[in-house]
Amino acid sequence: MITVSEALDRLFAQVRPLPTEVVPLIEAAGRTLARPVSAKRTQPPFASSAMDGYAVTEAAPGQRFSVIGESAAGHRHHGPVGDGEAVRIFTGAPVPEGAARVVIQEDVARQGDTITILDRLEPGDNIRPAGTDFAEGATIDAPRILGPNDIALLASMNIARVPVMRKPRVALISTGDELVMPGEAPGPDQIIASNTFGLHALLAAHGAEPRLLPIARDTRASLEHAFGLIADADLVITIGGASVGDHDLVAPVAEALGMERAFHKVAMRPGKPLMSGRLNDAMMIGLPGNPVSAMVCGHVFVLPVIRAMLGHPAASAPRLRAPLAAPLGPNGPREHYMRAVLNKDGLTAAERQDSSLLSVLGTANALLVRPIADPARRKGEVLDYLPL
Ligand SMILES: Nc1nc2c(c(=O)[nH]1)N[C@H]1C(S)=C(S)[C@@H](COP(=O)(O)OP(=O)(O)OC[C@H]3O[C@@H](n4cnc5c(N)ncnc54)[C@H](O)[C@@H]3O)O[C@H]1N2
Numbered sequence: 001m002i003t004v005s006e007a008l009d010r011l012f013a014q015v016r017p018l019p020t021e022v023v024p025l026i027e028a029a030g031r032t033l034a035r036p037v038s039a040k041r042t043q044p045p046f047a048s049s050a051m052d053g054y055a056v057t058e059a060a061p062g063q064r065f066s067v068i069g070e071s072a073a074g075h076r077h078h079g080p081v082g083d084g085e086a087v088r089i090f091t092g093a094p095v096p097e098g099a100a101r102v103v104i105q106e107d108v109a110r111q112g113d114t115i116t117i118l119d120r121l122e123p124g125d126n127i128r129p130a131g132t133d134f135a136e137g138a139t140i141d142a143p144r145i146l147g148p149n150d151i152a153l154l155a156s157m158n159i160a161r162v163p164v165m166r167k168p169r170v171a172l173i174s175t176g177d178e179l180v181m182p183g184e185a186p187g188p189d190q191i192i193a194s195n196t197f198g199l200h201a202l203l204a205a206h207g208a209e210p211r212l213l214p215i216a217r218d219t220r221a222s223l224e225h226a227f228g229l230i231a232d233a234d235l236v237i238t239i240g241g242a243s244v245g246d247h248d249l250v251a252p253v254a255e256a257l258g259m260e261r262a263f264h265k266v267a268m269r270p271g272k273p274l275m276s277g278r279l280n281d282a283m284m285i286g287l288p289g290n291p292v293s294a295m296v297c298g299h300v301f302v303l304p305v306i307r308a309m310l311g312h313p314a315a316s317a318p319r320l321r322a323p324l325a326a327p328l329g330p331n332g333p334r335e336h337y338m339r340a341v342l343n344k345d346g347l348t349a350a351e352r353q354d355s356s357l358l359s360v361l362g363t364a365n366a367l368l369v370r371p372i373a374d375p376a377r378r379k380g381e382v383l384d385y386l387p388l
């Protein structure tokens, strides 16, 4: 059995970068920027007022000014401001030529068209110079997953169409005679397919385009039929049938269809029977059927592969560190990803770690990572975890 890190290396070695496409800005959130983009304009494009008040050349308490005009956002005052003159101005409006300061209206007494500066005059010019946010040509680097803040910045830069990586198309195949879809009436020996739904959600939330294929039954013909439906998928994920039982047909069927196996079985818990290889133009990952194994492998292997397909550096799932809130016994010969809860006291591993228990995964917010042969750990020792 290979280690998790070796399995990741073999997965990354199979990744082929995806093409790019251009999408409207409104659809760019969550997508990966494919190449650097440059601001098409300077922001603000003119010196603008940060406050509502009066634009003047200079100001001191007691000084009086005649109000000669108004500058509003979208409608500038044309012409200069001279000594003894003031222009009524509003937030975001262009500062008139000659003005060096905006006095906020709270610091002014106005009578008719005359203003007098009060004693409480605050320091500061309240002017935002042209380009104080960014200048034309300023770049946003790629690759980068575009979040709401990036979208606002791109809009401000007047970038209406955004070059992004095409979403990885992922075909999800559940296998097993015992499975029915949520909402269907299961027979006495049947259960509901959960893994494809959890993985679909995980993939969609991380920039992929997942697609559920019909459940494959435990026959060669049914699996071959399912593989025949993968169409133009970049990644095919099978779930279940990966182990050594008589009905575990995924590896033999995929290999009969031409899969070049990169590995089968990883020294991890849960997730041991993981397999992978290339199947014609697609990459294939065979996940174990136990529901928690499938989801943990989703976090540990599938998401890093998706990120690599999207042009991000090949890297394992990001880890953080936190102290243990309770002691832990020694770990065995497989890297263990333990469902755990992280709160202000630290990390506590769940008591029950059986890989069938989705209810325990549902209450966890971290996967505590135990290296192979990790010794017993005391409360307070700091360990790695993957946030969930
Ligand atoms: N003799 C051995 N038996 C097993 C070994 C082993 O090394 N030797 N490995 C165990 C480990 S570890 C795992 S993990 C499982 C994985 O087996 P498979 O990948 O072949 O998965 P199945 O047998 O098809 O299913 C296991 C379990 O998960 C349920 N399942 C499957 N698909 C789904 C789905 N889409 N949604 C919900 N639940 C699903 C299935 O009903 C089974 O209960 O093998 C161990 N056995």
Ligand code: MOO
Residues within 6 Å of the ligand: 268, 269, 270, 271, 272, 273, 288, 290, 293, 355, 356
């Ligand atoms: O390693 Mo299996 O994935 O525990 O249940």
